[in-house]
Amino acid sequence: MDSAVYTNKLVKVYSSGVRALDGVNIEIPRGKITCLLGPNGAGKTTFLRIIATQLLPTSGEAYVMGYDVVEEAERIRELIAVVPQEGRPYLMVTPFDELYMGARIRGFSREEARRKALDILRRLDLYEFKDQKIIKLSGGQRQKVLLGRTLVSDAEILFLDEPTIGLDPVSRRHLWNDILSLKDEGKTILITTHYMEEAEAIADYLYIIHRGKVIASGRVSDIISTLGYEMVVYMIADEWEAAEKLSRFRYEKIGNKYMIQVDDKKDLFDLVRIAVENGYVITIKQPSLEDVFVKLVGGYEEGAS
Amino acid sequence: MRKALVRIWAICWYNTLPILRNPLTFLTIVIWPIIPMLFMGIFLGEEGVRQAIVGIIITSVSFSGIYVAQDYVFNRTITKLQDFLVASPLKQHEYIFGITLSSLLTTSIAILIGYMFMIYMHMASLMGLIYFTFIILAGAFMLEPLGFIIGSRFDDAGRVNGITNILAIIFSFVAPVYYPLDYIPESYRFFTYLIPTTHIAHLARVSLGLTGVEGLGFYNHIAVIAGLTIMMYLLGYRYSRWREA
Numbered sequence: 001m002d003s004a005v006y007t008n009k010l011v012k013v014y015s016s017g018v019r020a021l022d023g024v025n026i027e028i029p030r031g032k033i034t035c036l037l038g039p040n041g042a043g044k045t046t047f048l049r050i051i052a053t054q055l056l057p058t059s060g061e062a063y064v065m066g067y068d069v070v071e072e073a074e075r076i077r078e079l080i081a082v083v084p085q086e087g088r089p090y091l092m093v094t095p096f097d098e099l100y101m102g103a104r105i106r107g108f109s110r111e112e113a114r115r116k117a118l119d120i121l122r123r124l125d126l127y128e129f130k131d132q133k134i135i136k137l138s139g140g141q142r143q144k145v146l147l148g149r150t151l152v153s154d155a156e157i158l159f160l161d162e163p164t165i166g167l168d169p170v171s172r173r174h175l176w177n178d179i180l181s182l183k184d185e186g187k188t189i190l191i192t193t194h195y196m197e198e199a200e201a202i203a204d205y206l207y208i209i210h211r212g213k214v215i216a217s218g219r220v221s222d223i224i225s226t227l228g229y230e231m232v233v234y235m236i237a238d239e240w241e242a243a244e245k246l247s248r249f250r251y252e253k254i255g256n257k258y259m260i261q262v263d264d265k266k267d268l269f270d271l272v273r274i275a276v277e278n279g280y281v282i283t284i285k286q287p288s289l290e291d292v293f294v295k296l297v298g299g300y301e302e303g304a305s
Numbered sequence: 306m307r308k309a310l311v312r313i314w315a316i317c318w319y320n321t322l323p324i325l326r327n328p329l330t331f332l333t334i335v336i337w338p339i340i341p342m343l344f345m346g347i348f349l350g351e352e353g354v355r356q357a358i359v360g361i362i363i364t365s366v367s368f369s370g371i372y373v374a375q376d377y378v379f380n381r382t383i384t385k386l387q388d389f390l391v392a393s394p395l396k397q398h399e400y401i402f403g404i405t406l407s408s409l410l411t412t413s414i415a416i417l418i419g420y421m422f423m424i425y426m427h428m429a430s431l432m433g434l435i436y437f438t439f440i441i442l443a444g445a446f447m448l449e450p451l452g453f454i455i456g457s458r459f460d461d462a463g464r465v466n467g468i469t470n471i472l473a474i475i476f477s478f479v480a481p482v483y484y485p486l487d488y489i490p491e492s493y494r495f496f497t498y499l500i501p502t503t504h505i506a507h508l509a510r511v512s513l514g515l516t517g518v519e520g521l522g523f524y525n526h527i528a529v530i531a532g533l534t535i536m537m538y539l540l541g542y543r544y545s546r547w548r549e550a
Contacts, residue, residue, distance in 0.1 A: 015550075052392040055549050073548065074394075082392040084385035092323040101322075104315035105395055107308035133326065153393065 004030045004157055004188040005051050010060035012046050012212075020046040022212035023060070028190055028205070033183050035203035036192040037289075039297060043212040044192040045085050045161055051190075052082045052159045064157065081150035085161035085192075089145045091135040095126050098134070102149035116152045124148050124178060140171025147178060158182065160191040164198060176202050196290040206289075208296060215296050220289060227287045227295065231262040233271050236281040245274055252294065259291070312395050316403025320376060321410050338365070338415040341483065342422065355428055355515060360483035362419040363506045366445045367476040369405075369412040371469045373452025376404055378465045381456070381546070397547040405449045416441070429513045436512040444505035447534040450541030457544040476502045485516040494520075504529050 005028035012021040020043045028034045036044045049055040051062055053073040062069040064076045089098050099120055103113035121127045124144045134142055143163060150158055160179070164172040172195075180202055182189060193199055199206055200220055208216040208223070216223050235246070238256040249267065251260040262268050268284065275282035324330050338361040345353035380386040390400055423429060429437060452469075459465050476482070480500040481489055486507045489497055497503045504526045510516040511523070520526060 049388070049549075052388075053548060054388055054391045077392060077394050080392050082389055084388035087385035087389060088383065090319075090323045090384065092326045093319075094326075097319075097322055101315055101319040105312055105319070105390065106393060107311050109311075149389065159392070 002030070003027045004065060005190065006061075006063045007047075007051070008061040010047070010050065010062055011058045012043075012050060012055070013058045020212055021050075021057075021060075024209070024212070024214055026207055026214065026217075028188065030188050031183070031186050032204040033179065033189045033191065033202050034205045034207070035199040036190065036207050036209055037194065037196070037199045037203075037293065038192075038209035039194055042194075042209045044194075044209055046212075047209070048082075048159050048161050048190065048192055052080060053077055054082075079155060080157045080159060081153040081155035083146050083150050083158075083160045083163050086165065087146050089134050089142055089149070092133055094131050094133060095121060095137070095141075095145045095148065096130040098145050099148045099152050103152040106153045108152075113152070116154075117148075120148045120151045123151075123181075125174075138171070140167050140174060143167060143171070143175060144178065147175065151182070155187075157188045157190070160189065162192055162194070164193070164195065172198070173201075196288065196293055200289045208293065210297050216292065223292055224287055224289060227261070227292055229261040229263045229287065231268060232285055232287050232291050233260040233262055233268070234258070234283040234285075235260060235271065235275055237278065239278070242278070242280065245278070246271075259294070261287075308394075309396070309399055313399050313403045313406065316390075316395070316400055317406040317410060320380075320404055320407035324411055334411060334414050335418070338418045345483070351426070354422070355426065355513075356484055358419045358422050358426075358428070359506065359509055359513065359515065360477070362416050362441060363444065363482045363502055363509060364473075364477040365412040365415040365419070366441055366505070367448050367502050368473060369408040369445060370448025370451050371455070371472050371476065373404055373408045373449060374455035374465050374469050375452075375462070376408065377453055377456030378459060378462050380404075382460050383462055387547075391547055397545070400547075401453060401545070408449070408452070409445060423513075433512050433514065437509055440505060440508045440512055443530055443534070444502070444509075447501060447505070447530055447537055450537040453541045453545045454537070457546050475500060480506065482506045485510055486520050487516060498529070501530075501533050504533075 005026065007024055007026045010021050010024040011019070013019050024043070024047060026047070036047060038044050046055065050057050051064055051069055053069055053076050056070060065079055067075045069076060096117055099117035100113050103116045108116065118127070118130070121130050124147065126141060126144055126148065129137060129141060134145060137145070147160070147163060164175050167175065176198065179189060179191065191202070203220055206217065206220050206223055207214050216226070235258045236256055237258065242258065243253070246258055246260065249260045249262075249271070251258045253259075260271060262271065272282060274280065324334070341361055342354050342357040345357040349356070423434070455468055456465060459468070480497055480503040482502050486494070486497070486503065498521065507516070507520050508526050511518050521529065
């Protein structure tokens, strides 16, 4: 088994009766960034917690580096490190304390732990804050501390559960760069997110999960190409006649915003004309992951055709 | 084995650091044992101080057990430290040892202050002190799993804080911890026998010669402590959560 993580018909039913995973088959390649994308409650964290040996599956198979998550959890725990969803560092300690203790908990000697902590602090641009209490750091810096705590472990596989949740766009991009640099070192990274741009920016492979099932998988570009159309036109029109004027196009509507799928240039020109004549706001772009996600996950009012 | 000890010590130190780095919390821990001694000394004289010293030590031991619940639930539900730790080579028993040691380390300041006063006031012979220490350690050993049981049963840190505070009052002030067992009328003693700290405090006082051996009788108190210890560990094992089902 050459993949870092392999699951077959993985099912998790909680004692409350909620079926969080419903026969999930996922294969995560080594040395790549794989992203689990899905809305809240899709089952992403449940999946991650099972393969991180924090939670037992109800049925199915799951292997990490060839080890069974149920029977060989201790072997797996030597190879992995996790940033838990909405994890928080202790506020009254320093970044150095967090990373040093993180390394000591993995069993490293004092000297090794100190060296590793300082190396990672430098790498994450936290060195100048190493002796400040974490309570004084920004949200992005705190999140970096949590990432650093996993990095000092030297683990081959990193599981990051929504690591950028709640961060501002700039901090989020900084963290993406840090995560991308880990791939260059040969680390295998599984990241869960519900941010489309995050998945597009950093994922080599993507699994879209919805209601406990994988509904799409592959490279980001391959998934986008499954949409089967060339352009997406967004049109904002608040008059009720707009739906009638756009009736011959394939569209989805949310509020007063129409998302229209366009396959040929004539349709595109027609849409621009309608927008100009009626004073609608129009935006034209290539299909994105968000368009795929909206199409697959739904939740939008269906269009005319 | 060496790596296991490193991990236990790391967890202990990691859990203790936030308190050590917070001067006001640390100051509170140092000051609070002096307060009961002060008041009991003012109103009851030297005998009051002796009784207060025993009370402080027993209270500290029971606090160290009960308040483990707060650390446990905080690490599990607020910081998610437990998720981080489960997915690491750290074992569940190493984590429990580490947190317990940390709790004892924090409360040991109050216990040390109590011992210093005991020695200063010539409250016990060397043998009495050894016997007293043995009883205290048995009490700590008995009460440590309690925190894990409470911390495992609830996901709401606020509720856990409430429960532990109520238990702390029952264990320290409803039980005869700051005064001898024979101060309680016979007809009410049954209720105090239901509280674990009653037995520890009584035997501790016996070891220091502050009271007679009456109560349930020496061996019965020992048997109750042993029985409660076994029960606490069985419940702790049954309910503590590491990998979730």
